[in-house]
Amino acid sequence: MKWVTYDGGDDIRTGVIDGDVVRGLAAGTTLLDLLSSGHLAEAGADALRTPAEVRGLEDVRLLAPLPRPASIRDGLCFLDHLRGCYRALGRPEELHPAWSEAPAFYFANADAIVGPYEEVPISPGSSMFDLELEVGAVIGRGGRDIPPDRAESHVVGYTLYNDWTARDHQLRDMAQGIGMAKSKDSAITLGPALVTVDELEPYRRDGRLAMELSATINGEELTRGTLDQMDWTFSELISYVSRGTDLPPGSVIGSGTVPAGCLLEHVDTAELSDFARWLRPGDVVSLRGEGLGETRQTVQKGLDVAPLRPAG
Template structure:
């Protein structure tokens, strides 16, 4: 099923896509609540058999399928993306062995989620705003201490994920050394739908989902790749994330960026600030995923920053 959250002038609703229509459930139903109660499949059958309303896709505005999930974590499953970022920063040579010993992830801001067609303001004070092409896995059955060979069984579906990043703020975050903060705090795009795993089985190759993924800026393709290029699978990432902690239903886990799926990897100047392709107001960013659909968003002007006094 292709689950969506939508607005059609009478409040926010949840439903499933059937052809060119959305078959909606009762007002007040959310994907978060259906996942928490374990009733997503039953609700999907209700939506198909006896929808509360039916609307054409052209009559609704699609929102993020999960607007406020219980948690969001973003992994780094494509090590070639990391190598590309390091090259842009003038760092060459082999990766530190720690990157091959366990997956990496950080906690992202669930309150920053935006829909697949929403405008995205540049992060306050940023002059180096970037996109990141990713896939988000959504947990259907919770668990902890998952086994890497079976952890993917806990995934209910997938969605496109854009990890908007302020690269100049990221330089500050990295200098402080306690993890991602304001660089990753302004927006995360999910959508246009939560596509359940059964809908995507035809794209599986040698046990991995081989979804073709691409990103464009103003119609110019930035990158194209496939999800099965990952060095760390979702099963391995979920096993690592769930060590000693609960992973509740509705949690969203990002794959990390498809190689060359961000502007940073295309930097061709000695100084990051001299790069001319950082996102500007009016730029249109689109992500596409085989079986997942497409997002299309316009970048807008961000707000001015209120200065803080120096400490100490």
């Protein structure tokens, strides 16, 4: 099933896409509630059989399927993305052994979720605003200390994930050395739907989901790749994330960026001169994924910021 959260003009509802219509559940029902209660499959059957309302897709505005997830952690599972960033920054591409010992991730801002067609303002004070092409796995069955061979069974479905990043703020965050802060704080796109795992089985190859993923800016392709390029699988990442801690239903786990799926990896690439810049107001950014759909968002001017006094 393709689960969506949508605005029909009078209220916000949860529903299932069925062809060119949305079959909605009763007002007040949220996707997070259904995941937390374990009643998602039953609710989906009800939506198809006896929906509370039926709306044409063209008559509703799709929001993020999980407007406020239980938690968000974003991994870095495509190591060629990291090598590409190092190359663009003029650093040696050889990775520290730590990158092969455990999958890296950071805690992202669950209050910063935006929908698949919403405008995205540039992070306040940033002049180096970037996109990142990712996929998010959504936890349907919670757990703790989940073994890798069972971790994928805890995933209810997947969604496109754009990890908007202020690269100039990221340089300061990295210099401070205690993790991502304002560089990753302004927006995370999820959507257009939460696509359940059974819908995506046709894209499985050799045990891995191999959906083709791509990103465009103003209609020009930035990159194209497949999900099975991940060096660390979702199963391994979820197992690691759940070590010694509860992973509740409705949590979102990001894959990390598909190689070349951000502008940072292109800023030194002369043959792609149109991408040798950062995002500007008016740019239209789209992510696409086989079976997952497409996002389309316009970048807007950000807020000016009041300077802080130097400390110390």
